[in-house]
Amino acid sequence: MDSQKIINTKKHLVIAFFAIAITMLCTWNVMAQEATKAGSITITVNIDNCKNDDGHVLLGLHTAETFMKGPGVKNAKVTIENGKTTATFTNVLPGTYAIMALHDMNDNNRMDFDVNGMPQEHYGLSGNEMSFGPPQFVDAKFEAKEENLHFDIRF
Template sequence: MKSIFLLITVISGLFSNENPQLTLKISNIEKMQGEIIIGVFNQDKNFLKDGFAIKNYKIKVEKNTAVINITDLPKGEYAITMYHDENSDNECNRNFVGIPKEGYAFSNNFKPRFGPPKFKDCKFELSGNKTLQIKMIN
């Protein structure tokens, strides 16, 4: 009887419709103002392009760290982008070369060297509950 219950529990877990929880722990926030704007992408095509994130989230900045729990993403491959909208103008302000003037970050703590990252640089697998530690680049 116990083995049948265990088998049913394992099988129902495999076919569960529940989304895993993705926790983002963001550190190195420089200024205590504005919001962190987060974009979630699930494919290489249109990665980093405005309006193509499958989900967007905002966190009000109150201290130099922030945490957000995301529970509305199904299992899959994703890449996270974020920027600190310090002046609340709803855009990532850039210098004349195109480098962000406000803090920014990517999943896998990818640091761009000679141009923006690609999806493969930032992607991760969300197959169960997961926590990502992401450090802002200022």
């Protein structure tokens, strides 16, 4: 075999190797995504007692580490129609979570307070616990396991 044929054969082998490697990588990526989705659930949240249709409802799916400290592990901003709204969190992995919801009537993306520290906007939690003082993770927590979940949060 002359050297040109050997070089061409090596080129074809290298190209074939990379084609197979890319195909395997793409297949592995799709399988990994499907495995993640297979182990995840959907959480649907309904709120049917918004005071008005002004602004949006901001929702956060929180772990103990994110609760009352900023954005959740998943977040949603939904519109209100006739005092009602629905939000959906998809691809939620098993774990312990709590949901916080805020009716952000003036669309400033935060809770507004009176000078005495009382909230000016309505809020609710997945446990529907409304006590005096700041919300507590323990009052709102729930376990996400294998089945989809549905919550009706009250303001």
